[in-house]
Each structure stands twice: as structure tokens, then as C-alpha cells.
Amino acid sequence: MTxxxxxxxxxxxxxxxxxxxxxxxxxLFLAPFFALFLLTMIGPVIYSLGLSLFATKKSGLxxxxxPEVVFVGIENFVAVLSSESFLAGFARVAIYALLYLPxxxxxxxxxxxxxxxxxxxxxxxxxxxxxxxxxxxGVIAALIWVYLYTPGVSPLVRALESGxxxxxxxxxxxxxxxxxNIAVWxxxxxxxxxxxxxxxxxxxxVIEAARVDGAGPxxxxxxxxxxxxxxxxxVALLFTSIGALQLFTEPAILATASRAxxxxxxxNMWAYDAAFNRLDLNQxxxxxxxxxxxxxxxxxFITRINTKGGRA
Amino acid sequence: MRSPxxxxxxxxxxxxxxxxxxxxxxxxxxxxxxxxxATGEVVFWSALSNMDRVAQAFNDSQDDIExxxxxxxxxxxxxxxxxxxxxxxxxxxxxxxxxxxLPEFVTSDxxxxxxxxxxxxxxxxxxxxxxxxxxxxxxxxxxxxDAPPMMVWYRQDLLNAxxxxxxxxxxxxxxxxxxxxxxxxxYLASFNAxxxxxxxxLAWQNGSQWFAAGEDSWKVGIGDAPSEExxxxxxxxxxxxxxxxxxxxxxxxxxxxxxxxxxxVVGASWSANAIYSRVKDAGQEGKWIAAELPSWGEDIAPLxxxxxxxxxxxxxxxxxxxxxxxxxxxxxxxxxARGDSGSAYLAASALTEVAQEAYTxxxxxxxxxxxxxxxxxxxxxxxxxxxxxxxxxxSAMQEVLTDVGPDGALIEDFAAVQERxxxxxxxxxxxxx
Numbered sequence: 001m002t003x004x005x006x007x008x009x010x011x012x013x014x015x016x017x018x019x020x021x022x023x024x025x026x027x028l029f030l031a032p033f034f035a036l037f038l039l040t041m042i043g044p045v046i047y048s049l050g051l052s053l054f055a056t057k058k059s060g061l062x063x064x065x066x067p068e069v070v071f072v073g074i075e076n077f078v079a080v081l082s083s084e085s086f087l088a089g090f091a092r093v094a095i096y097a098l099l100y101l102p103x104x105x106x107x108x109x110x111x112x113x114x115x116x117x118x119x120x121x122x123x124x125x126x127x128x129x130x131x132x133x134x135x136x137x138g139v140i141a142a143l144i145w146v147y148l149y150t151p152g153v154s155p156l157v158r159a160l161e162s163g164x165x166x167x168x169x170x171x172x173x174x175x176x177x178x179x180x181n182i183a184v185w186x187x188x189x190x191x192x193x194x195x196x197x198x199x200x201x202x203x204x205x206v207i208e209a210a211r212v213d214g215a216g217p218x219x220x221x222x223x224x225x226x227x228x229x230x231x232x233x234x235v236a237l238l239f240t241s242i243g244a245l246q247l248f249t250e251p252a253i254l255a256t257a258s259r260a261x262x263x264x265x266x267x268n269m270w271a272y273d274a275a276f277n278r279l280d281l282n283q284x285x286x287x288x289x290x291x292x293x294x295x296x297x298x299x300x301f302i303t304r305i306n307t308k309g310g311r312a
Numbered sequence: 313m314r315s316p317x318x319x320x321x322x323x324x325x326x327x328x329x330x331x332x333x334x335x336x337x338x339x340x341x342x343x344x345x346x347x348x349x350a351t352g353e354v355v356f357w358s359a360l361s362n363m364d365r366v367a368q369a370f371n372d373s374q375d376d377i378e379x380x381x382x383x384x385x386x387x388x389x390x391x392x393x394x395x396x397x398x399x400x401x402x403x404x405x406x407x408x409x410x411x412x413x414l415p416e417f418v419t420s421d422x423x424x425x426x427x428x429x430x431x432x433x434x435x436x437x438x439x440x441x442x443x444x445x446x447x448x449x450x451x452x453x454x455x456x457x458d459a460p461p462m463m464v465w466y467r468q469d470l471l472n473a474x475x476x477x478x479x480x481x482x483x484x485x486x487x488x489x490x491x492x493x494x495x496x497x498x499y500l501a502s503f504n505a506x507x508x509x510x511x512x513x514l515a516w517q518n519g520s521q522w523f524a525a526g527e528d529s530w531k532v533g534i535g536d537a538p539s540e541e542x543x544x545x546x547x548x549x550x551x552x553x554x555x556x557x558x559x560x561x562x563x564x565x566x567x568x569x570x571x572x573x574x575x576x577v578v579g580a581s582w583s584a585n586a587i588y589s590r591v592k593d594a595g596q597e598g599k600w601i602a603a604e605l606p607s608w609g610e611d612i613a614p615l616x617x618x619x620x621x622x623x624x625x626x627x628x629x630x631x632x633x634x635x636x637x638x639x640x641x642x643x644x645x646x647x648x649a650r651g652d653s654g655s656a657y658l659a660a661s662a663l664t665e666v667a668q669e670a671y672t673x674x675x676x677x678x679x680x681x682x683x684x685x686x687x688x689x690x691x692x693x694x695x696x697x698x699x700x701x702x703x704x705x706x707s708a709m710q711e712v713l714t715d716v717g718p719d720g721a722l723i724e725d726f727a728a729v730q731e732r733x734x735x736x737x738x739x740x741x742x743x744x745x
Contacts (some may be wrong), residue, residue, distance in 0.1 A: 047325045057741030060528050062419025067741070079739065085711055120702030152567035172714060257562050259505055262711040276392040277703040278736065279416065285404075 045292070051285035052076050076286035083265040086287065092176065092295075097244040099180045107184065108191035113221045115192070127196065130189035138186065142253035145182045150257060161187060170258035176265055179250040185242075191236045197272040198232030199225060234306035241302055245295045248272070267291045350635040351376040355404040357394065359386035360457075360619065362650045363408075369649035370639050377632045379406075379664040388703070391416075394624070398422045403624040405633040406640075409454060411445045411618050412509050412698040415523075418453050418699040419742070425451040427581075429634030436640050441613065441693040442659035446620050449525070454620035455641040456659035460580040461688035462513040462616035465587055468577040468601045468678055470496050478603045482545055485606040489554025498575040499556045502568070503546060506559035508706040509616060514546075514578070515539040516696050517605055518726035523699035529743035530700060535723075535730035541608075543722035549717055561586070570594045578605075580616035581685045585654035588673050600677050602684040613691025618659075618666045657685045657714040704736035705729060 037090060055072045080086055108298045111130060115123055133141065149169035160167055169178045202225060210224045248268040255261040255269075263277060264270040268291065275284035328687040356367055356379050367381035382392045382404065391413055399422075409417055417423050425562045430452060435443060442456035449708050466478060471488065474495040479485035489500040504510045512522055520538035522529040533539065549555035554572075558565050568574040569590050577583055587600055605614075621637040623630050633675050641659065647666040650656075655674070656667040668674070699705060716722065737744050 055741075056420075058419055058700070059741050060743055061449065061525050061530060062415075062453075062742050063525070066421040067419075147563065150563045150567070152571070152573070178333045228701065256506075257559065257564065259557065259559060259716060260714050262714055263707050264711060273707050276388045277707050279392065279395055279420070279703055280740070281396075 017253060034295070045289075048285040048288055052284055052289055055282050056280075058090050072282075077290065080270075080283055080287045080290060083270070085262070086267060086270045089264060089267040089270050093245060093247055096176060096180060096266075097241060099177060100183055100244055101237065101240060103180065104188055105185045105191065105233065107188050108195055108236065109226075109233065111188070112192045112196040112199055113225065115124065115196055116225070117217050117221075129195065130192050132184050132189065134190040136186070138249040139253060141186050142182055142250050145185075146253055146257050149254075170254075170260060172260040175254060175258050175260045179247075179254060182250050183243075187240070191240070194236050195229060195232050198229040202228050203288055231306065234302070238299055238302045238306070241298055242295055245291065245298060267294075277292060333597045335390075335462060350630050350632040352378070352629050354379045354629060354632050354636050356381050356406040357384045357390075357404040358408040359384050359390050360653075362653045365651065366640065366646050366649045366734060369645055370636060373639075373645060377635060379636055391703075395420070395422065398624045398626055401626050403626045405623060405627040405629055406636055407622055407624055408457075408619050409622050411442075411456075411615065411620060412512075412702045414446065414454055414620055414622065415448060415698050416702060417622065418448050422625055423453050424513050424625045424627060424630050425453060426455065426623060426630075426634055427452050428638075430455065430638065431632055434638055434642060435664065437660040439659055439661050439689070441615060441689075441696075442618070442620075444693050444695070445615075445698070446497075454622035457619045457641055458582075458617075458656050458690065459615055459623060459659040460582050460617050460657050461685060462517065462578070462580050462614045463605055463684065463688040464576055464578050464603045465583055466576045466601050466603055467572070467574075467596070467599050469599045470475045470498055470572070478601070479606045480604075482606045482608060486545065486549060486554070489549055490552060492575045493552070493554050496575065498553050498573050499568075500549075501576045501578045502560060502565060502574060503550060503555050503557040503716060504560040504578075505557060505709065505716050506561075508702070508709045510560070510578070511542075511709070513614040513616040515542050516694070517610075517612050518608045519610055519612060519694060519737070521694075521696065522705075523697045524695070525697060526745060529745045530737060531745045532699070532730060532734050532737070534705065534733060535727040538608075539726060540723050543726055547720060547722040548626065550716070550720060550722075553718065557720075566590045572596075580686070581657040581681075582617060582654050584671075584673070584677065584681055588676050592676070595677055598678050601679045602677060602681040604684060604688045610694075611691045613689055614696070655681065655685075657689065662695050668732075699737070700742055701732070701737060701740060705733045708732035708736070 047218060053071060053073060053076070054069050055076060056067045056069055058067045114120060115126060120126070136144070148154045151157050151168060151170075157167065157169070168174065206228070207220060207224060210220045215223065246268060247266045251261050251265045252272075255263065255265065262269075263273040267287065271284045271287040271291065274280045274287060333369045351700070354377055356363070358381070364381045364383070367379040370377070370379050384393055387640065391409075392411075394403065394407050395417070416477070434455075435452065438456050439459055442459040444454060446454045446456050446535045470492055471478065474488070474491040476488040476491045477484075479488045481700070485500070492498055492500050515522065515538060518541055520536050520542070521531070521533045522539070524533065546555060550557060556568070558568065560579075565574075569577070569587070571594075577587060579593050591600075621640055623633045627633050642663070644663060644666045647656070647658065647663050648670065650670070652670050655671050656664075658664045658667055664685070666738040674681055712732070716725065722728075734744050
């Protein structure tokens with residue numbers, strides 16, 4: 001460095017400020033993140049990978065002898081993937097996502113487009129009201145809804161019954177839609193904020209140009225606003241899909257009230273059941289890794305669709 | 313460690329002292345006979361209520377051992393915590409484990425046997441059923457705390473309205489169900505698929521043996537003939553509407569009780585508190601009675617629930633831990649200190665009297681519930697054993713019994729539970745017949 005010619009040094013310093021100096025500052029700020037990330041994310045992942053390759057085997061009656069920890073390779077993964085209940089869990093998540101994604105994203109989109117129209121009154125108040133359910137913690141929300149679903153207790157069920165409609169939200173057919181309903185209630189407001197923020201950021205001249213060209217509010221929303229906020233919708237879709245794969249709170253709480261929700265209802269509950277009911281940490285680790293891989297693949301495809309859509 | 317010579321001298325002294333002070337009773341000599349001194353700190357984990365007070369009472373009663381109490385979650389979360397803590401060598405010295413979970417901890421080699429620390433005399437204080445459940449493979453692994461007999465609680469006014477007596481056989485129970493439904497519109501009992509040890513108790517009463525440790529392999533009988541007979545009965549009652557499939561301890565279950573849609577509860581001695589706390593404001597005082605389980609003809613008295621105290625293998629102070637466990641399970645002070653925490657029916661039968669005194673709501677019921685507890689507990693255990701991983705069976709039951717109700721198929725369901733249990737146990741390396 002010190003042997004460089006002055007001109008080169010100036011140039012190099014300029015480059016340095018951009019890359020090296022900035023890099024050092026950035027590293028300083030990022031270090032705590034990466035330290036924690038290694039400790040709380042990467043560490044456990046490596047540990048579970050290790051766990052998933054071993055099994056604790058008892059022998060005979062099990063009395064008086066210590067269980068052995070043996071290396072079993074991919075045996076745990078095979079056992080998890082050939083478990084009917086684990087695969088059924090993925091099927092349920094798929095149905096859940098099919099019901100949930102269009103309802104929630106569609107609802108959020110319509111609501112934010114309505115909020116964005118010039119004619120909308122009390123924008124702030126509506127935003128706040130829509131967001132309020134999201135301020136309720138997920139577990140509490142599920143508990144509230146369990147109360148509202150419980151026959152003999154719920155005012156909702158009673159009102160429906162007095163209207164001649166008898167529904168059992170805890171039945172095998174309705175319990176999944178009941179979960180979708182909780183999630184829609186909880187998350188629509190949040191996504192309205194995301195999409196509405198994107199709408200607010202749209203250049204006003206584009207919308208004015210559309211109006212000058214004679215487009216009504218309906219046409220503007222469909223042909224101008226919608227394509228422009230596609231990236232925001234994509235982000236909402238990405239987070240929501242990953243959230244759907246991680247479905248746990250709603251079924252876990254509903255399981256306490258409904259027989260139709262088994263302890264292995266969704267893949268996450270399967271892993272939980274393996275770890276905490278059957279006390280098989282090795283299979284639980286294998287199941288968790290499979291879930292993580294599926295989540296990774298799903299998000300990869302959604303981001304790809306997004307970027308393609310963005311370029312088109 | 314004590315040196316051998318010092319121990320020898322100690323023992324000789326003890327023998328001499330014991331000989332000369334025999335008239336004073338055995339209490340004075342007892343502590344010094346133990347292999348290691350029972351002193352130091354004992355960490356105690358429990359999910360049971362008021363156990364902090366019991367630990368305090370023990371600390372106040374002597375100076376050698378200091379018990380530190382920590383409250384842990386009940387149910388699967390608590391067992392997961394205990395199991396991982398033992399694996400990570402930061403487990404307590406005394407843990408609370410329910411009967412059905414004990415064999416899982418024993419076969420995972422997570423507990424220390426108590427044979428060296430507990431005298432025959434202490435063991436003789438416990439009733440037969442509870443003792444048989446803590447002794448596995450020839451060792452004593454825990455001391456039993458309570459031994460709640462399975463029994464039925466009825467709304468006497470609804471039985472009267474239907475013109476039926478308290479059923480003494482299951483046949484009468486089925487008929488009473490029809491009468492109660494016809495006359496009052498209420499159902500006679502709920503089917504609690506959420507509690508796997510609930511149906512296990514009912515099968516146990518009919519002579520079923522869900523698990524039996526043979527010479528070198530386990531025998532699983534969840535789908536055996538007595539079990540099938542029980543399944544058939546409950547399916548008939550579910551079909552007739554005299555029994556409703558509803559998970560216990562849910563809002564729906566509670567609402568049915570409060571509004572009089574439930575004319576009975578198949579539970580245990582501890583259900584007194586569960587019922588009282590739910591219906592005390594519903595004007596049902598003096599309407600509930602306790603009764604023995606209807607009979608299948610044999611004299612088997614199943615337990616429903618119940619806890620034991622065990623010493624994890626990692627404990628560095630098992631002697632002191634065992635001393636504290638002895639206090640927990642056999643000392644009247646321990647029961648007194650816990651206060652009113654429900655109608656506990658204890659494994660050391662002599663102590664139930666103390667629990668009865670502490671329980672303040674016996675008068676809520678229309679009959680002498682404590683006399684009924686005694687009758688219900690009077691019977692054989694029929695060599696019932698819990699399996700080496702009841703969690704597998706529990707999970708299987710939750711998975712299979714999703715559509716339990718009218719037009720269900722309980723017999724087929726339990727055949728499936730049997731199959732899944734055997735698969736699960738074999739996968740864990742155990743040998744199953």
C-alpha cells in the first residue's frame with residue numbers, strides 16, 4: 001500500500017472508501033446479527049442435522065439396560081417420509097393454503113384498493129381498525145376463536161342455531177376452514193398495510209395521466225395500480241406461504257377442543273408430537289429438516305415467479 | 313465418601329445404641345443405618361399445586377436436607393423438560409412422574425433405583441395397586457403419592473327423575489343411560505377420547521392387559537377381547553346418544569355440566585374438585601353423588617391418574633432425595649402442609665384421613681364420597697402395567713379416534729391403536745411379541 005504512486009493511492013482510497021471502509025463499518029454493525037444468527041439459527045440447524053442421523057435404541061424389555069445411540073444414516077428421514085400422518089399433514093397444509101392465500105390476499109387487496117380511492121373517508125381510522133386484530137397475539141386469537149366456535153358456549157353458534165342453522169365448527173370438515181378464518185382475521189389487516197403503503201408510493205402523475213385518458217377509478221385500479229404493486233403482493237404472498245407451511249398455533253389450540261385435530265395434524269405438530277409426546281428427538285429433528293427444506297423450495301419458486309412477473 | 317473403617321465403627325456404634333435404646337423406638341437409629349449420609353441440597357420438580365408449601369414444611373422439620381422447589385408444566389411439556397434435563401445432566405433430584413409415564417423413564421435408563429434407600433417397612437405403607445405400578449423388572453423406581461380409584465359421579469336428581477337406581481353393573485349403566493336420555497334429555501357420561509389413560513382404565517377394569525412384560529419381550533393387548541367388549545359397550549352407548557363424545561376439561565364439557573346436559577362423569581376420586589369448581593355457581597349443590605364403577609363381574613379396581621416421585625439417574629444426592637420422597641409420600645405433615653388441593657386419595661392409605669380433613673368441599677356432594685373412594689379402591693390391580701412408551705399409544709389414540717361418536721367403530725379404532733403402538737415400540741428397538 002505505502003509503495004503505491006500518489007495517483008494510484010488516491011484512486012485506491014476512493015475505492016477503499018466505497019468497499020473497504022464501508023465494509024468495515026458494515027461488518028461492525030452486522031457482526032452482532034451474524035453472531036446471534038450463528039448461535040440461534042445455524043448452530044441449531046447443524047445440531048438437528050446431527051441428531052437426525054442417529055437413533056436411540058432400547059433393547060429387550062428395556063429394563064436395566066441403557067439405550068444405545070446408534071448411527072442410522074437416513075433411516076429417520078425414511079421413517080418420517082413414510083409416515084402416513086406426516087404426509088397427511090402436508091396435504092392439510094396444502095388445502096389450508098389453497099383456502100387461505102386467495103381469501104386473505106384477495107381481501108387485503110380489495111380493502112387496500114378501496115382505501116386508496118380518493119373517495120374513501122376516515123382512511124386512518126379504517127387502517128387502524130383493520131390492523132387491530134393483528135395486535136392480538138396468535139395464541140390469544142386462537143383461544144378467542146375456540147370460544148366462539150364451542151357449541152353450547154358460543155354466542156355465535158347460538159345465534160346461528162336460533163336462525164335455524166346448526167354448524168359444528170369442530171367437525172372434521174369444518175375445522176380447517178375454521179382455522180383459515182382465524183388466520184384471515186389475524187393477517188388481513190397486516191397485509192392491507194403492506195399493500196396500501198405500496199399504493200401510496202405510486203407516482204401520482206401516472207394515475208393522473210390515466211384519469212386524463214378517461215379511465216375511471218375501477219379501470220385505474222385494475223390496469224394501473226394492480227400491475228404497479230405486483231412486487232408488494234409478491235412479498236405478501238411469499239411471507240404468507242411460508243407462514244402457512246409453519247402452521248402450528250391455530251391447530252395446536254383447536255386440538256384442545258376438537259377431536260378432529262390430531263396431535264400430528266400439520267407437519268410442525270408432527271415434529272412437536274415426536275419430540276414431546278413420543279420423546280423421539282431424532283425423528284423430530286428429521287421432520288424439522290424436511291419442513292425447512294420444503295419451506296426453502298416453496299419460497300424459491302415464489303420469488304422466481306415474482307421476479308419473472310416483475311420483468312414481464 | 314466415608315472410609316470403610318469409619319463406617320464399620322459407625323455401624324457398630326449404631327448397633328450398640330440401638331440395642332440399648334430399643335425401648336425408645338426405631339426412629340432414633342434409622343438415619344445412621346443408611347449407606348451414605350442423607351444431607352445436602354435436593355432440587356424438587358413438580359407440577360402439582362401447593363408443593364412449594366410441602367417443601368417448606370420439610371425444610372422446617374429438619375436441618376440436614378435443604379429442598380429447593382421448582383414448579384414445572386404439567387403433562388407432555390413437563391415430561392419433555394424432565395427427559396431432556398436428565399439427558400443434559402441438569403435434572404432435579406426429585407421429579408414427579410405419573411404412573412403411565414414411569415415405565416418410559418425406566419426403560420430409557422433415566423432413573424435411579426430406590427431399593428438401597430427405601431426400607432420394606434416404608435413400602436408396606438402403600439396399597440397393592442400403587443406398589444405394583446412403581447416396581448418394574450425387580451426394582452423399585454419411585455414411591456407412589458396418590459392412588460385415585462376410577463369411579464363415576466352422577467347427578468342424583470337426574471337419576472331420580474328417570475326412575476333409576478345407581479347402576480351396579482355395566483348392563484344396568486347402559487339401561488340407565490336410555491332411561492335418563494328419555495326422561496331428562498341428558499346424557500349419562502362423556503366419552504373422553506382426549507385422555508388416553510381414561511379408556512385404558514375402563515379396559516383395565518374388565519381384565520384387559522394393554523401391556524405385559526414377559527420374559528424378554530413386551531406383550532401388547534390394546535385390542536384384546538376384554539378391551540373389545542368395553543369398546544363394543546361404549547360404541548352402543550354412543551350410537552344410542554346416551555354417551556356423548558366430548559373431550560374432558562373443555563369449555564363444551566363444562567357447559568354441558570353447568571347446564572345439566574351431563575347426568576354423570578366417569579372420572580376418579582380427584583374429579584370431586586373438577587366437578588365442584590365447574591358447577592358450584594350453577595345451583596347443583598347436594599345434587600352430585602359419588603359411586604363405584606359399574607361392575608363387569610370381576611373385582612378389579614383400576615386407577616385413573618396418580619403421581620409418583622422418582623430420583624433421576626443424574627442426581628448426586630439420591631440418599632437425601634429418597635429421604636425427602638419418603639416424607640412426601642408417607643408423612644402426615646406433608647399432606648397437611650399441602651392443604652386443600654382437592655380430594656386426594658393417597659397410596660399410603662393411612663394418610664387419606666389427613667387429606668380428607670384438609671378437603672373443605674366434601675359437603676357439596678350428597679353422599680359420603682370418602683366412603684365411596686374406599687369401596688372403589690377395594691379390588692385387585694390384576695397385574696396391570698403401563699407400557700414402555702405410553703406416549704406412542706396416546707398419540708395413536710388421538711390420531712385414530714377423530715371420528716368417535718355415533719356410527720363410529722371403536723373396536724376397529726383400538727385395533728389400529730394396537731398396531732401403531734406395536735410399530736412404534738419396535739421402531740424404538742424394544743422387542744414385542
